[in-house]
Amino acid sequence: MPLSEHEQRMLDQIEQALYAEDPKFANTVRQTNPVVHYKRWIIKASIGFVVGICVLMGGMILQQPVVGALGFIIMLACALLGLSGWRKGAGGAQGAAAAAAGPKQARKEKPGMMHRFEERWRRRQEGDG
Structure with missing residues (x-):
């Protein structure tokens, strides 16, 4: 589930505050x-x-x-x-x-020929023809 704009701004503010307060710790966390x-x-x-x-x-x-x-x-x-x-x-x-x-979204983002084959196979198994 993606973050809302408000949550993203809050996260960015927390991150900036962490860099301002303790840059060494922030650098260590970033490097992990x-x-x-x-x-x-x-x-x-x-x-x-x-x-x-x-x-x-x-x-x-x-x-x-x-x-x-x-x-x-x-x-x-x-x-x-x-x-x-x-x-x-x-x-x-x-x-x-x-x-x-999520699993449904990850499945939809899969491009290419194999995705089309898998989708056809799934429809056949479900009886949609």
């Missing part, structure tokens, strides 16, 4: 958000990916296949970690929104 954690994970994976590219290029320049292979492995691992963090961060936000909207 899983999305913030996954964003950091993505940033670290991106930096690691760039390092992997540098190691790979260094191996090519020095004509050391082992160093080049190590760079490729670093790139691959960082790409997988970054994609995993991106999926979890986006999935966590979407999952929370769907849970807040």
Whole structure:
């Protein structure tokens, strides 16, 4: 159930008061958000990916296949970690929104071909034809 405008304004005022009174605590609470954690994970994976590219290029320049292979492995691992963090961060936000909207609302928001197939199947099972 979404918040009314009045409730949203009250929540914003409480949040601003918390930041004004104790910014360290507010920062700590904000950092416990899983999305913030996954964003950091993505940033670290991106930096690691760039390092992997540098190691790979260094191996090519020095004509050391082992160093080049190590760079490729670093790139691959960082790409997988970054994609995993991106999926979890986006999935966590979407999952929370769907849970807040309720099961009927979450079902209506599902776009695409599979949704149409599921809807047809449900109508057939109900006998609507």
